[in-house]
Amino acid sequence: MDVFNMEGVSFRHHDNLPFVLKDVDLSIPENGRTAVLGANGAGKTTLFYSLTGVYKPSKGEVLYRGKPVEYTKEGLTELRSEVAVVLQNPDEQMFSSTVEEDVAFGPMNIGVPRDEVGERIDRALRDVRMSDYRWSPLQQLSGGQRKRVAIAGALAVRPKVMIMDEPTAGLDPQSSMEVMELAERLHLEGVTVIISTHDVDLAYTWADGVRVLRHGHMIYGGDSEGFYEDIDNVLLSGLLRPSTFSMNREISSISGVDESPYPKTVSEYLAKFGGGNGVTGRIFCIPYSGGPVGDRYAEAVREAGDGARIGLYGTESRYAATDESEKIDFYFDGIDSCLSEAVLGRDSVLIYDSVYEPMVREKAGRLSVFGADIDMQVIG
Numbered sequence: 001m002d003v004f005n006m007e008g009v010s011f012r013h014h015d016n017l018p019f020v021l022k023d024v025d026l027s028i029p030e031n032g033r034t035a036v037l038g039a040n041g042a043g044k045t046t047l048f049y050s051l052t053g054v055y056k057p058s059k060g061e062v063l064y065r066g067k068p069v070e071y072t073k074e075g076l077t078e079l080r081s082e083v084a085v086v087l088q089n090p091d092e093q094m095f096s097s098t099v100e101e102d103v104a105f106g107p108m109n110i111g112v113p114r115d116e117v118g119e120r121i122d123r124a125l126r127d128v129r130m131s132d133y134r135w136s137p138l139q140q141l142s143g144g145q146r147k148r149v150a151i152a153g154a155l156a157v158r159p160k161v162m163i164m165d166e167p168t169a170g171l172d173p174q175s176s177m178e179v180m181e182l183a184e185r186l187h188l189e190g191v192t193v194i195i196s197t198h199d200v201d202l203a204y205t206w207a208d209g210v211r212v213l214r215h216g217h218m219i220y221g222g223d224s225e226g227f228y229e230d231i232d233n234v235l236l237s238g239l240l241r242p243s244t245f246s247m248n249r250e251i252s253s254i255s256g257v258d259e260s261p262y263p264k265t266v267s268e269y270l271a272k273f274g275g276g277n278g279v280t281g282r283i284f285c286i287p288y289s290g291g292p293v294g295d296r297y298a299e300a301v302r303e304a305g306d307g308a309r310i311g312l313y314g315t316e317s318r319y320a321a322t323d324e325s326e327k328i329d330f331y332f333d334g335i336d337s338c339l340s341e342a343v344l345g346r347d348s349v350l351i352y353d354s355v356y357e358p359m360v361r362e363k364a365g366r367l368s369v370f371g372a373d374i375d376m377q378v379i380g
């Protein structure tokens with residue numbers, strides 16, 4: 001089932017201006033992780049405005065769950081109760097004076113009861129690490145902080161579809177990681193996530209599928225490799241190949257192995273190109289869903305041995321580990337870092353928010369495609 005379809009959509013801002021979207025056909029699968037790629041000015045933001053009904057196509061049709069979008073007040077309110085968007089420039093969607101009011105705006109607008117709005121604000125601000133700024137005036141925040149508040153506002157709607165225009169642009173590296181963790185969490189919770197980005201490396205590791213815009217034309221829809229194989233197409237689109245894709249191509253040709261399967265992470269890379277000696281290490285897993293982790297941490301470290309590295313994944317685990325001041329080696333990207341340890345034959349401990357359990361399994365499972373079977377042992 002697709003959540004969005006575009007059929008022959010063209011859009012221009014005015015009759016005497018050129019078309020910005022040109023005869024675009026598009027489908028976005030439900031619960032997918034879709035990245036929309038394209039150079040500056042290719043039409044990504046315009047595409048997102050068209051999906052959310054801000055722009056009405058000059059020609060063609062936008063369908064949400066198989067039904068044409070209705071450009072009435074009721075039709076658009078209904079659409080926006082399910083589809084949240086975070087704009088590239090957060091100032092374009094902030095009209096309140098404080099952080100709390102701004103995050104409350106979306107849920108209030110769709111009629112969420114007042115006491116539940118309070119809970120949603122708590123959770124959303126915690127997710128983006130902005131709880132301490134709840135009563136701050138928006139104009140006193142930095143650009144990156146405003147972006148995180150805008151993301152909190154979208155999260156508070158509890159949308160079925162989350163559209164994020166350049167979600168990591170302007171964010172520091174740790175905040176970028178946290179936003180991508182959130183995108184993963186939404187995906188695991190069944191939300192359809194669509195992002196636009198110029199960051200081909202980020203899109204390559206994260207997305208299930210890419211859609212590529214070039215001068216308003218949708219020139220590609222499919223898996224990443226299908227697009228990056230054709231270097232002329234990549235360059236004409238104003239993009240570059242992801243570094244992991246290029247390195248795999250070069251090293252595969254030097255080593256005389258097939259390019260496929262394509263490694264997308266460090267651990268997959270190490271597994272494919274023999275970083276270890278064939279003997280994998282174990283990962284002692286601590287799924288975290290509240291409460292102290294001290295006992296389970298001590299048990300996991302006892303099992304893994306004193307030198308074992310410790311990794312984290314997810315905001316709640318990071319809050320918990322910081323509170324309890326355990327020794328942590330990988331504060332961010334703990335899943336891939338522990339998987340790399342395992343490929344290199346070393347035991348490790350991984351603490352992650354329990355919502356990420358299927359992702360941990362999936363990523364460990366993917367390593368078997370590269371010949372590394374990882375022993376995952378859950379503690380507690």
Ligand SMILES: Nc1ncnc2c1ncn2[C@@H]1O[C@H](COP(=O)(O)OP(=O)(O)OP(=O)(O)O)[C@@H](O)[C@H]1O
Pocket residue numbers: 013017020038039040041042043044045046047088
């Ligand atoms: N209000 C407007 N009036 C006229 N043209 C516009 C308007 N807004 C955008 N455009 C034009 O539409 C084209 C597509 O812009 P859009 O913002 O969708 O690109 P983008 O792919 O999101 O670019 P970027 O990566 O730089 O954010 C550009 O050529 C831009 O100049």
